[in-house]
Amino acid sequence: MPTRKCNGCDGKSDHGVLLRRLDKVLREYREKPGALIPVLQIAQGLFGYLPETVLKRISLALEKPYSEVAGVVGFYSFFSRMPRGQHVVRVCLGTACYVRGGKQVLDAIRKQLGIEVGETTADGNFSLEVARCFGACGLAPAIMVDNDTHQRVKAARVQDILSQYVKRVGKAKGRSKGGKR
Numbered sequence: 076m077p078t079r080k081c082n083g084c085d086g087k088s089d090h091g092v093l094l095r096r097l098d099k100v101l102r103e104y105r106e107k108p109g110a111l112i113p114v115l116q117i118a119q120g121l122f123g124y125l126p127e128t129v130l131k132r133i134s135l136a137l138e139k140p141y142s143e144v145a146g147v148v149g150f151y152s153f154f155s156r157m158p159r160g161q162h163v164v165r166v167c168l169g170t171a172c173y174v175r176g177g178k179q180v181l182d183a184i185r186k187q188l189g190i191e192v193g194e195t196t197a198d199g200n201f202s203l204e205v206a207r208c209f210g211a212c213g214l215a216p217a218i219m220v221d222n223d224t225h226q227r228v229k230a231a232r233v234q235d236i237l238s239q240y241v242k243r244v245g246k247a248k249g250r251s252k253g254g255k256r
């Protein structure tokens with residue numbers, strides 16, 4: 076589960092432990108050229124997302140302007156500044172998928188989960204994102220759930236697909252703030 080509860084920054088809580096791990100990574104990478112992206116990837120792996128406090132810590136340690144660090148995070152879709160759900164559903168809206176019904180698939184997923192793109196269900200099970208191509212254009216429309224690619228998806232199959240990840244997917248309805256940036 077990528078979302079972690081922050082109990083404060085006293086060095087004993089989960090969050091404190093994660094910050095100390097991040098500091099160790101930063102010491103390792105400080106002198107290395109091109110450290111920013113690998114450090115951000117490691118930090119996202121640790122925290123599940125990239126909160127502002129973490130970006131500021133990275134900015135200071137690597138001696139890079141905060142705007143540069145935040146800009147890199149904003150540029151790459153695999154970085155997230157908000158907590159994501161346990162499962163990330165990504166719907167391809169690249170040309171091949173779009174013309175073969177990707178938008179209808181996206182609408183079905185929005186309806187099924189009760190959230191919009193960039194949001195996370197209230198129970199934290201699913202986050203919804205869109206993408207531009209997974210390299211599976213021949214079998215469009217495609218979606219990804221976590222690292223699984225589902226091809227030739229039809230709107231009518233959406234519930235079956237999502238239920239593979241959470242048995243009682245109907246409970247996932249309801250929106251919360253969340254998503255990217």
Ligand code: FES
Pocket residue numbers: 167168169170171172173207208209210211212215216217
């Ligand atoms: S356009 Fe959707 S996988 Fe390529």
